[in-house]
Amino acid sequence: MTSHANPSSFPSSDDRLDAVAIARGLGPVFAGRAAAADENDRFVAENYQALKESGLVEAGVPRELGGGGAEVAELADMLRTLAHSCGSTALAFSMHTHQVAIPAWRWRHQKVTAVEPLLKRVAKERIILLSSGGSDWIAGSGRAEKVEGGYRINARKVFTSGATAGDLLMTGAVLSSEGDTDTVIHFAVPMKAPEVKILDTWHTLGMRGTQSDDVLIEGLFIPDAAVSFSRKSGEWHPVFQIIATIAFPLIYSVYLGVAESARDIALKLAGRKPATEDMMHLAGRMETSLRAAQLAHRHMVEMVERNAPSAESINEVMIGRSLVARHAIEAVELAMELAGGAGFYRNNGLERRFRDIQGARYHPLQAGPQARHAGAMALGLPVASIY
Secondary structure, eight states, X not given: OOSSOOGGGSOOTTSOOOHHHHHHHHHHHHHHHHHHHHHTTOOOHHHHHHHHHHTOTTTTSOGGGTSOOOOHHHHHHHHHHHHHHOHHHHHHHHHHHHHHHHHHHHHHHHOOGGGHHHHHHHHHHOOOEEEOGGGOSTTOOSEEEEETXXXXXXXXXXXXXXXXXXXEEEEEEEEOOTTSOOEEEEEEEETTSTTEEEEOOOOOSSOGGGOXXXXXXXXXXXXXXXXXEEEETTOOOHHHHHHHHHHHHHHHHHHHHHHHHHHHHHHHHHTTSOOOHHHHHHHHHHHHHHHHHHHHHHHHHHHHHXXXXXXXXXXXXXXXXXXXXXXXXXXXXXXXXXXXXXXXXXXXXXXXXXXXXXXXXXXXXXXXXXXXXXXXXXXXXXXXXXX
């Protein structure tokens, strides 16, 4: 494996893009930068430039529209591979990746042609899409005011990974009507608009290189024609069912990759010492927890591959999300124990994985809401009322 990614060695436009092989080729140089980004709260900007040069930015765009044609399973493996080298790069890039995979799925399986201009821009211009999913769950956030010809938007969007690298923020805002249910409108925000500011808020325990800063939107005009769809606040709209079903197998592939890399580091460190019965026990528990996370993630991907987003697919994906988080965190904790004192040193890379894996706790649906959601589904009760 070479120490530098050489764009000329990547597949030409005449060949099928192998996103996982490209990610593997980028791994050594990304790994070399990971510690510095983490220690200095610095965005992985150089890695994003490499992602653009390599063709991975457009990997999920259908080949017919100029992209790499990778579907969700391959994209998940791509992100999982990147996470072995740099969890922050993989997690930030997962937000772009799922924002490409969702319209690509709609184009392939629902014949929605309205998404073509966006997908073609991603392929041709290699623009970066941002997600505000952390602050835009089914209730929505921010305020939309109806004005002539469109809407005036005021909002503060948190957890906007890769904010400074982004071209479009895929987000929404809440339109309130007296005596009627609030409506959430969905649209894209141009990050270079003067009404958009990035706030320096991302100083965190882990995933520091993602630069998931807050984005402040003050008085931005969104024309009627730029609203992609609208839904009732708190409603699992069919498009939102697609979003939730597709996004989370991609996001959680990153945490699985972090756990796998922690396991590899722990075994290497443990191998320097004579094996004991306690070490075998810890290694066995670590392997078992990691396998549980892998199996749960495979189930999430299989739900996407059914190509039938629904209330049931969301429930299954969210159960998988909780299982991946629980067992990936447990696997990394056991990796720390197995490695012993060596795992406590930053230069071995294990403590960064330990901090990064904690992020798996915080994406929707978190453990409490996910359990209530699954319970409501099992009991045949409406799920919207639990949010």
